[in-house]
Every structure is written in C-alpha cells, then in structure tokens.
Amino acid sequence: MSALLKNVTNCIWHAFDSLQNKDVVHKSKLKVLTANIGTLLDLYGVEKGLDHYKSSAELTFEEFKHYLQHEVFSSQPKTTTLQVVREYETKISEVCWLVCRKHHLSRDKPVFDDESVFKLFRIFCLLADLVQDADAADRYVVVLQPSEAGIVAEQLVHCLGLRWDAADWEALGVSIGHFKWPAFLAVLEAKYCCEQLHAAALVEAVDEIYDVFIEDIIKKGYLFKRGYLLPTMREYWCVLQPCALTYYKSSAQKEQCGRIAIDEYCSVEAAAGEGKIQRFQLVTPERTFEFGTQDHKSRLQWVSALKQAAAVSGGAEGYQRRARAGRRGAGARREREARETRARLQHEVRARLAAEAQAQELAELAQQDNKKLEELKTTQTELERLLQEETQAKRDEEIVRALQARVLAEEWERREELERLQEEQNRMLEEERLKRKQFEILQAEKEAQYREAEKRLKELEEEKRRLDQELKAAQQKISKTDHTAKALHVQLRGLKPAVLRSCDRSRRAVSFMPTTKSSSDTLIDVRAIHCKVFDDDDNL
Known part of the structure; x- marks a missing residue:
C-alpha cells in the first residue's frame, strides 16, 4: 500500500502542518491522527507504537511519515483494486481535513462554501508536490506548479461560462511562483470568482472539476441503451470512468441501473440503425452493448471517450495521476531540450567566435597562407551545398507529408463507403428476415388448414362408421322380419277358413291405411305378407 501513502501524503502533511509547533508535533497529538487513519484501514492500536518510536517526545514530518509507512500502511495487502484505493483516499482525506479545516476556512471574504473548499483541497493535494523548503533543508512544504494550477483554474473558468486568459495566468504564475494552498484558494476566489456569481453555479462548477480530477470521470451525459430482454x-x-461505464435513471445519480466494466480488451464499433438515433456498440469480453445518441457529433465524442477509457483502463493508479505524471515527464523533457538547445547555441557562439578569430588571423597571413584560404573556401562551398541539400530534403519531406495527408483523406472516404455498404447490407438482411417471417406465417396458416382438414376427415369417417352400423342393424332387422314372415306363412297354411276370412277382413282393412315412413312400416309389410299368403291359399 505504498501507493496509497504516496497518494495521501499531501493531505497528511496539511494535517501535520496544522498541529506542528516549530516544525515538530507532540506524539500525543499524532496518536489521535494515527488512530483515526488506522481505524479507517481496519487496524487498531497502531498508535501505541509511537511511544516506543524515537526517544524524543516530538516528531518531524519525515519521522512521522516513516512510522506510517512501516507500521501502518505496510500491514495492508500489496495488491488491491483501484476502487478500494480511492475509498481509502477519500476517508483519509476527510480525516485530515477535519484536523486542518479551521486553518483553511478562516478567510475574510469567502466565496466557496465549505464543501466546495474541501473538494478544491483534494484537487490541490492531488496535483501538488511535497518538496523541501528553500529556507530550511529539513522542512517540507506542499506546493503546486503554476502549470498545474492553471489547468484547474482554466477548467473552473470554463465551467462558470467565463473567458480564460492564458497570458494573464502566465504572468500571474511568474509573479507568484509555486502556489501554496492558501494562495491557490485566494487566487481562485479573488480573481476568477466573485460574489455576484450564483452560489449554485459555483457549487456545480466545483463538482464538475472534482468529478474530472478526483473521480476520474472522462465524460458523462445522456445515452440511449438497448435492453437485454426487450429490444x-x-x-x-x-458516467464514464477509465474502468467502468455506469448508467443511472437520471442525472441525480441516485438510482444506479447498471455498471459495465471496461478494460483493454473492450472495443467500440459503429452500428447501423434506423431513425434519428445514431447508434454504436461497446464490445466487451462478456457481451455486446448497443448505445445511441441524438446526433452524429455526440456519437463521435462518446466513441472517442470510450476508446480513451479502454486505453487507460489498466494499472492500479488513477487516470489523472498518470496524466499528471505524463505532464511532468513532458515538462522535464521540454526543460532538458531547452537546456540542450541553450548549450548547443552557446557552443555555436563559441565556434563562431573562434571562426572569426581564425578568419582574422588568416586575413593577417593571407599572403603567406593562400592554400589554407582556398581550403576554407572549399569548405564553405561544401557547407552551402549541404545546406541546399538539407533545404531540398525539407521540401521533399513537406511533399511526402502532403501525399500522406491525401492518402489519409482517401482512406477516410473509402472507410465511409464501407460503412455505407455495411448499412445497406444490414438493411437487405433485415428485409430478408421480414420475408422469412411472412413465409413462416403463411406456412403456419397452411398447417392449421391441414390440421382442420384432417379433423374434418376423421369426423366424416366416424359418421361413416356410425351409418354403417345403423345400416347393418337395419339389415339384421329386415332379415329377422323375413324369418318371422316365413314362420307365419307356415302357420297360416293350417288355419281354418274362418280364420282365413278374418284375415281377409284384416287385409282389406289394412289396404285402407295410409303409407308412412314411421316405425310401423314393418308391421304394415308383415300384414301385407299375411294377406298375400291368404290369397295364395285361396288360389290353391
């Protein structure tokens, strides 16, 4: 956890500075601060070691920092996530601010409220450096470079909707030099903020730069997102940070709806879409997320921001800290190059002076050393030729750069053409999906009709079986009736004439009965058969 101690050293120094008396602080006061820091790190009793640390009752900041490094922060795991480190930084900064806030909030005409001052304090501690005081070699002081302070002031001015004057700030930085915390706060309040500004605007501006520097927020705003279950x-x-994209229901950021982890394996691609929404895709190792914006400019800004977040997602140090280190490295390189340039110019001046002295000597000895003069003329001609060649090389380089710019423009046009072809291909695929869907619907209708026909066929077969059974029953009934008629015919042959006459009357009575399709048809047919039998007997 040496990185954590490095990140919070400036805050601890301000707390130490508010407690010190002649560059030292009594151990009893440091015990309270150490106990609070240990409690935040889930370490208890770490302040007891101060009694046995050093024989003196007071400690300098260097000694107190050494104790914290070896007795407090060394107990923490060496590897941890960036989110945990940020939480520890916030808690330790709050504890240090509680110790030193009385010294920093007391001013004549305050413009920022206490919460905004604390946020500016954290930004100052993030960008400032702990250096040795020029007056005392064993004393330390936290100062902010004018260039770093200018970055904060410029962003604050832009958030307030004011005009930034870089030349004025450069002159101010030259006059002040390194900024300490009271001077930095006084400059912001007196020069760039005034009492006429609305308090809410000041709070919003400070929150904006706090999100950028402390929370490492690269970009935030409204985006359209396609759902996972409902398209x-x-x-x-x-809210986009180097390691995650978090989305909320509203800009209040109270109800979090989801969080997408971003790493170096993520990529951003353009997506084809219909309507006014400009779509793009965030491809992660787990799945692909589709987003959209209202206009093309916003989409380009978000795509660029997401690519930047994926590029800087690695590492256990915050994005702004790495950017600050990069700016320091660039400044060191510029200073080194300036020193080299000055040394080269001095060398050239000395060489020119030497050449002039040599030329003067040669002028005095011109008659005696004509050969050396010719050699100098030849050397001058060669140098002129080399200068012409260098000039021509620079011209060739400009031509090559122009050709490269044209090739890049053509490449961009081809890329736009490929994107248009891709959009057209996606549109054709969508039409093919619609046709396939219509075909599936028609096929489903035909299958339904086929099932209905099969059902109707089964019903007809069932009706046929029922009719066949009824026909069979009718045939059996007719057969039984024929058998009964034959038996009656045999019996009637032996009847007496009186019975025959009675049957004849019955036959005549039956002949007058109407013919119907009722259930008595069988009885009528039997009577007719009986009458026929009697007629046959009479004929015999």
Whole structure:
C-alpha cells in the first residue's frame, strides 16, 4: 500500500502542518491522527507504537511519515483494486481535513462554501508536490506548479461560462511562483470568482472539476441503451470512468441501473440503425452493448471517450495521476531540450567566435597562407551545398507529408463507403428476415388448414362408421322380419277358413291405411305378407 501513502501524503502533511509547533508535533497529538487513519484501514492500536518510536517526545514530518509507512500502511495487502484505493483516499482525506479545516476556512471574504473548499483541497493535494523548503533543508512544504494550477483554474473558468486568459495566468504564475494552498484558494476566489456569481453555479462548477480530477470521470451525459430482454432503446444518464461505464435513471445519480466494466480488451464499433438515433456498440469480453445518441457529433465524442477509457483502463493508479505524471515527464523533457538547445547555441557562439578569430588571423597571413584560404573556401562551398541539400530534403519531406495527408483523406472516404455498404447490407438482411417471417406465417396458416382438414376427415369417417352400423342393424332387422314372415306363412297354411276370412277382413282393412315412413312400416309389410299368403291359399 505504498501507493496509497504516496497518494495521501499531501493531505497528511496539511494535517501535520496544522498541529506542528516549530516544525515538530507532540506524539500525543499524532496518536489521535494515527488512530483515526488506522481505524479507517481496519487496524487498531497502531498508535501505541509511537511511544516506543524515537526517544524524543516530538516528531518531524519525515519521522512521522516513516512510522506510517512501516507500521501502518505496510500491514495492508500489496495488491488491491483501484476502487478500494480511492475509498481509502477519500476517508483519509476527510480525516485530515477535519484536523486542518479551521486553518483553511478562516478567510475574510469567502466565496466557496465549505464543501466546495474541501473538494478544491483534494484537487490541490492531488496535483501538488511535497518538496523541501528553500529556507530550511529539513522542512517540507506542499506546493503546486503554476502549470498545474492553471489547468484547474482554466477548467473552473470554463465551467462558470467565463473567458480564460492564458497570458494573464502566465504572468500571474511568474509573479507568484509555486502556489501554496492558501494562495491557490485566494487566487481562485479573488480573481476568477466573485460574489455576484450564483452560489449554485459555483457549487456545480466545483463538482464538475472534482468529478474530472478526483473521480476520474472522462465524460458523462445522456445515452440511449438497448435492453437485454426487450429490444427497445431507453435513455439513461451515463458516467464514464477509465474502468467502468455506469448508467443511472437520471442525472441525480441516485438510482444506479447498471455498471459495465471496461478494460483493454473492450472495443467500440459503429452500428447501423434506423431513425434519428445514431447508434454504436461497446464490445466487451462478456457481451455486446448497443448505445445511441441524438446526433452524429455526440456519437463521435462518446466513441472517442470510450476508446480513451479502454486505453487507460489498466494499472492500479488513477487516470489523472498518470496524466499528471505524463505532464511532468513532458515538462522535464521540454526543460532538458531547452537546456540542450541553450548549450548547443552557446557552443555555436563559441565556434563562431573562434571562426572569426581564425578568419582574422588568416586575413593577417593571407599572403603567406593562400592554400589554407582556398581550403576554407572549399569548405564553405561544401557547407552551402549541404545546406541546399538539407533545404531540398525539407521540401521533399513537406511533399511526402502532403501525399500522406491525401492518402489519409482517401482512406477516410473509402472507410465511409464501407460503412455505407455495411448499412445497406444490414438493411437487405433485415428485409430478408421480414420475408422469412411472412413465409413462416403463411406456412403456419397452411398447417392449421391441414390440421382442420384432417379433423374434418376423421369426423366424416366416424359418421361413416356410425351409418354403417345403423345400416347393418337395419339389415339384421329386415332379415329377422323375413324369418318371422316365413314362420307365419307356415302357420297360416293350417288355419281354418274362418280364420282365413278374418284375415281377409284384416287385409282389406289394412289396404285402407295410409303409407308412412314411421316405425310401423314393418308391421304394415308383415300384414301385407299375411294377406298375400291368404290369397295364395285361396288360389290353391
């Protein structure tokens, strides 16, 4: 956890500075601060070691820092996530601010409220350096470079909607030099903020730069996001950091709806879409997320921001700290190059002076050393030729750069053409999906009709079986009736004439009965058969 101690050293120094008396602090006061820091790190009793650390009752900041490094922060795991480190930084900064806030909040005409001052304090501690005091070699002081202070002031001015004057700030930085915390706060309040500005605007501006420097927020705003289960585009308030994209229901950032982890394996691609929404895709190792914006400019800004977040997602140090280190490295390189340039110019001046002295000597000895003069003329001619060649090389380089610019423009046009072809291909695929869907619907209708026909066929077969059974029953009934008629015919042959006459009357009575399709048809047919039998007997 040496990185954590490095990140919070400036805050601890301000707390130490508010407690010190002649560059030292009594151990009893440091015990309270150490106990609070240990409690935040889930370490208890770490302040007891101060009694046995050093024989003196007071400690300098260097000694107190050494104790914290070896007795407190060394107990923490060496590897931890960036989110945990940020939480520890916030808590330790709050403890240090509680110790030193009385010294930093007391001013004549305050413009920022206490919460905004604390946020500016954290930004100052993030960008400042702990250096040795020029007056005392064993004393340390936290100062902010004018260039770093100018970055904060410029962003604050832009957030307030004011005009930034870089030349004025450069002159101010030259006059002040390195900024200490009271001077930095006084300059912001007196020069760039005034009492006429609305308090809410000041709070919002400070929150904006706090999000940029402390929370490492690269970009935030509204985005449309396609749902995972329902393919609809819903609008969310999105906050982009180097390691994650978090989206909320509103800009208040109270109800978090989701969080997408971003690493170096993520990529951003353009997506084809219909309507006014400009779509793009965030491809992660787990899945692909589709987003959209209202216009093309916003989409380009978000795509660029997401690519930047994926590029700087690695590492256990915050994005702004790495950017600050990069600026320091660039400044060191510029200073080194300036020193080299000055040394080269001095060398050239000395060489020119030497050449002039040599030329003067040669002028005095011109008659005696004509050969050396000719050699100098030849050397001058060669130098002129080399200068012409260098000039021509620079011209060739400019031509090559122009050709490269044209090739890049042509490459961009081809890329746009490929994107247009891709969009057209996606549109054709969508039409093919619609045709396939219509074919599936028609096929489903035909299958339904086929099932209905099969059902109707089964019903007809069932009706046929029922009719066949009824026909068979009718045939059996007719057969039984024929058998009964034959038996009656045999019996009637032996009847007496009186019975025959009675049957004849019955036959005549039956002949007058109407013919119907009722259930008595069988009885009528039997009577007719009986009458026929009697007629046959009479004929015999």
